[in-house]
Every structure is written in C-alpha cells, then in structure tokens.
Amino acid sequence: MLRRTLALVLTLAPSVAQAQLCEGQSAAIAPDGRAFGHLPYGDAAETELVALPSDYSVGNPCIVRRDILPDLLRLFDAAARDPAVMGQIKAMSCQRSIERQRGVFCRGSDSAADRAISVAPPGYSEHSTGFALDFAVRPSNGCPDAEACMAATPAAKWLRANAGRFGFEQSFPGGNKQNVKWEPWHWRWVGTTASAPGAARARFVFARARKLYPADPVIDPVMIKVAPPPKLYLKLPVIDVKKRRR
Numbered sequence: 390m391l392r393r394t395l396a397l398v399l400t401l402a403p404s405v406a407q408a409q410l411c412e413g414q415s416a417a418i419a420p421d422g423r424a425f426g427h428l429p430y431g432d433a434a435e436t437e438l439v440a441l442p443s444d445y446s447v448g449n450p451c452i453v454r455r456d457i458l459p460d461l462l463r464l465f466d467a468a469a470r471d472p473a474v475m476g477q478i479k480a481m482s483c484q485r486s487i488e489r490q491r492g493v494f495c496r497g498s499d500s501a502a503d504r505a506i507s508v509a510p511p512g513y514s515e516h517s518t519g520f521a522l523d524f525a526v527r528p529s530n531g532c533p534d535a536e537a538c539m540a541a542t543p544a545a546k547w548l549r550a551n552a553g554r555f556g557f558e559q560s561f562p563g564g565n566k567q568n569v570k571w572e573p574w575h576w577r578w579v580g581t582t583a584s585a586p587g588a589a590r591a592r593f594v595f596a597r598a599r600k601l602y603p604a605d606p607v608i609d610p611v612m613i614k615v616a617p618p619p620k621l622y623l624k625l626p627v628i629d630v631k632k633r634r635r
C-alpha cells in the first residue's frame with residue numbers, strides 16, 4: 390500500500406521545468422521563471438526596431454527599440470561635445486535576438502552555470518528586448534571590449550555621471566545580487582521619467598529586474614513595499630458567568 394502511495398505521489402509531483410539552452414544542454418528553471426538567476430525576456434517585435442546611424446557604433450549595425458533612439462542620440466551628442474570623452478563612446482552590441490544570444494552563449498567550454506556569470510542564456514538577456522546596449526571605448530587604449538578595465542576609462546566615468554540624464558541605468562553593477570559579473574559597459578533604458586514616451590513599457594519589461602537586482606546608477610529606484618501584517622480582530626465567545634454558576 391505504502392509503495393503504491395509513493396508511486397502515485399511521484400507520478401503526480403510536478404516535474405522541474407527545463408530550458409533548452411544549447412544543443413544537448415539545458416538548465417533548470419526556478420519556480421519564478423529564472424535560469425541561473427537571469428530573468429526571462431522575449432524578442433522585441435521587428436517592427437519596433439530601428440538602426441542607429443553607423444557613425445555612432447562599432448562592429449555590427451546597432452539595432453535598438455525605436456523608443457530609446459532619441460535619448461541615445463542625445464547621449465552621443467552630449468558625449469561628443471564634452472572634451473573629457475569627445476567621440477570616445479560608441480555603441481557596440483545592441484538588440485540581439487534570442488537565436489543570436491544562443492550563438493553567443495553556447496560557444497565556449499565552461500559549464501553553462503559558469504558562462505551565465507558573464508553571458509545571459511538565450512531567452513534571458515536584456516539585449517533581446519531592444520532596450521539595452523553595450524558601449525565600447527575608442528580608441529580602446531589596451532582595454533579589450535567588455536572587460537572590467539573599462540570602468541577606469543574617462544568614457545565609463547562619463548557614462549556613470551551622465552547616462553542617467555538620458556534615461557539609462559547600469560544593469561549589472563559590481564557586487565550585484567544576481568551574481569552577474571560587473572558590466573560597466575551594459576546599460577538599459579528606462580526613460581528619464583515614468584511619463585517619458587516609451588518609458589512605461591521599458592519599466593514594465595524590466596520591473597522584476599529593477600526590483601530584484603537594482604541598477605547602479607539607478608533612475609527612480611523601485612521601492613520594495615512591505616505590507617504590514619494584517620490586524621487580527623478575534624471575536625471571542627462571551628461567557629455568561631452567571632449562567633455557569635447556576
């Protein structure tokens with residue numbers, strides 16, 4: 390009987406969801422949808438995407454969500470006029486489809502868990518939304534792209550001090566709770582204010598990320614509201630003492 394009950398329990402137990410990451414390699418999906426701590430993101434619709442003029446980027450054409458283009462162009466314009474960083478900041482990697490992300494994530498021989506510290510698994514990258522991009526520094530002066538040494542460059546310092554004025558916040562600051570390595574080059578757009586055109590959508594897309602893993606620098610920090618415990622009004626039975634004595 391016990392064995393039959395156990396068999397029944399095992400049959401009815403929910404199986405742990407798995408995400409197919411690379412060929413023959415999958416990852417367990419947490420009950421809240423995360424894989425290796427990364428939150429799930431879908432692809433931006435192609436009709437929502439536009440190309441940044443090539444003068445502003447290096448490598449592949451930089452494709453972004455239409456909503457972020459005005460602020461991104463304003464950021465480049467401000468950086469071009471600032472003698473501290475004139476022309477040094479370029480867009481390097483912008484919207485990446487889930488399929489392209491698979492190509493980026495699945496190369497390399499480290500374990501998927503180790504790779505997830507520096508690259509988001511396919512289906513879990515902010516890049517697929519079109520609201521995030523990586524910046525590069527030119528000339529690179531010996532610091533390879535997407536390396537921590539970027540943080541010490543005038544360009545990265547300028548971004549820390551100014552990107553917020555254009556609606557960008559740094560998704561993966563040093564020591565972030567997500568256990569993703571510090572990425573001074575990776576910024577997501579959430580708009581300077583909640584009412585800026587397109588900002589509500591971006592903030593909706595990144596709502597959980599902003600709450601669980603706050604950016605630094607951050608725009609309009611998402612406050613975690615902790616509701617006070619409900620007050621309990623217990624209705625105790627009234628005992629009629631006189632009645633009892635009788």
Ligand SMILES: [Zn+2]
Pocket residue numbers: 516522523574575576
């Ligand atoms: Zn990135």
